[in-house]
Amino acid sequence: MEAKSLGVIGGMGPKATSVFFDHVIEQTAADRDQDHINMVILNHATLPDRTSVILSQKGELFLEAVAKDLKLLEATGVSNIAIPCNTSHYFYDEMQKMTSINIINMVDESLKVIYDAYGEHCKVGILATNGTVSSGVYRKGCDQYNMQLHEPSEEVQEHVMDIIYNKVKRNLPVEPSEFEGIIQHLLEHDQCQCVIIACTELSCIPIQSEIAKHCVDAMAVLVQKSIELSGKQSITK
Known part of the structure; x- marks a missing residue:
């Protein structure tokens, strides 16, 4: 090519x-x-x-x-x-x-990856900014692939925004376990089969491979x- x-x-x-x-x-x-x-x-x-x-x-x-x-x-x-x-x-x-x-x-390409791996009707958790979540770009895409998008609770979403805007964007350190805990909550408590990391600031945080295997990183x-x-x-x- x-x-x-x-x-x-x-x-x-x-x-x-x-x-x-x-x-x-x-x-x-x-x-x-x-x-x-x-x-x-x-x-x-x-x-x-x-x-x-x-x-x-x-x-x-x-x-x-x-x-x-x-x-x-x-x-x-x-x-x-x-x-x-x-x-x-x-x-x-x-x-x-x-x-x-x-x-x-990157939104559609990421959803294609999830669809290929998990198929229709899978429950997909999203970690993103308020703007991305409220815009509905991932929800619309999931609907097209007949997948279910799960948005975090208000408390969890506030935590995500705090990490993005008050830590990563300010170039302050983020404890990976803090971010991993949010992912685990979506997987275990909310029973998501996959979590999409839909914010490039969150993509800057290293996570353990055992947790990463349940995630699709839009940046990646x-x-x-x-x-x-x-x-x-x-x-x-």
Whole structure:
């Protein structure tokens, strides 16, 4: 397959973008510099907060800002665009209409992975921002695949938001066991068969393999799809 360049609209948040970049490098089969993917990364940290614009119904503020990024990436000649931010995918259709370049849909690609592994009628727990949860992007997708999306209780969701905004985004340490406890609660108490990690900040937190095997990380799915569409092989396959 012909090698193609990848555009990335990052900064949502910067740490998550850094982790995405590192994972693409680490998981691309390469013996030398020239075997890696050519990437153009826009770390647009000042993009309006996605959760805020969704909840306040001011999505045009985000779309006006990201439109400039799409034009910049078009000018560089990239073949595909990755956006390592789940919440931004609430605006996926509008963003795709702004450009002729394929934007990788991390929500749909992640749900495909879950469907292939668990099939119809599986109960899927979601860990994400309030914006992603309230936007319904994953619920709509689950409905299309005839899967059941389970949203955390208000108490658990507040805990998730605290980890995202008051720890990861502030570059403060997160005890992995704290995050693992939330996942275990969804698996054991709420009887979910799978948990989707649908926030790239949460993807920055390392978790034990025994727990990770019950999760689908949307960031990891985006990394794999980015490598594939760039015409490269992944070392994890």
